[in-house]
Amino acid sequence: MTNDPELFWFGVVLTLVTICFTLSLVGAGTKTLATPPTATSDVNSIANAEIVALQQQCQRLRAELQHQKTQLNVDFQDNTFAQLQPLLTHYPSARKMAESKPDLPAxxxxxxxxxxxxxxxxxHVESIGSAWEQVSFNPQLHQPDVEDMTTGEPVYVRFVGYTQxxxxxxxxxxxxxxxGGAERKV
Incomplete structure (x- = not known):
């Protein structure tokens, strides 16, 4: 059983529609005086069968949706790992090499x-600035290291940000x- 609110409300609406449909059939059957009692029970059994079929279809759709959600998550992780795999494979060795040979060029x-x-x-993720680039301060794009920066003030990007x-x-x-306090010549 899932906790998906959309499926829950779909089930509630589906149940209400089925109840209204059943009541309209029962109401139509009681208004006609010529309808024998067995016809009303046939209508009720047909309506009940339709309710059961709709409930089964709802359960099947819930299970299918849960399966698709799980599969999408697995696909996303697989694709992301495939793209990062060279970095993930080489990073531990490179880190160990950097620790053992501190004079190795970066x-x-x-x-x-x-x-x-x-x-x-x-x-489609783009960087906000580049490292050590001088830009005009924009409080919507930048996080200052001090609180008294003003919009338009020249600042340096210490760590890039990202937009999508x-x-x-x-x-x-x-x-x-x-x-290090060194000003860069541009």
Whole structure:
């Protein structure tokens, strides 16, 4: 049994419609004086059979919907893992190498993030700014590191944010200065 509210209300409406239909058939049967008592019981048994059939169909549709929901979740996870698999496979080894060889240039790790960039493109997720880029502060797109920033003030993007269409998934984190206090020449 699922807890899907849409299916619950569908079942309630379906039951009410069936009851109204049954009552209208019973009401029509009692208004006609020429209807023998056996005809009314036949109408009731037909209506009851229809109710049972509709209830069975409702249960079947609920089970089918639950199965589809589960399958969609599995498909989503499979597709996401397939796109991230190169990153997930190489990251632990790269991390271990970085720990054992601290003088290793970071640019060697850039290729690891290509699958992540591809996934973001597939989902139509776009970044808000780029790291260390100087931009004008926009409180709708940026999260300041201090509370007294004003709109339009020049700031640096410390950590990029992300949007998807009109939705802001996470604002970019901005600061008046770059890490270490060094100003970047643009």
């Amino acid at each position: 640019r060697n790790f850039n290729a690891l993030f290509t699958p992540l960039e591809n996934l973001l493109q597939t989902w 269409g009109d939705r802001i998934l996470s604002p970019a984190k901005v600061s008046r200065t770059l890490p």
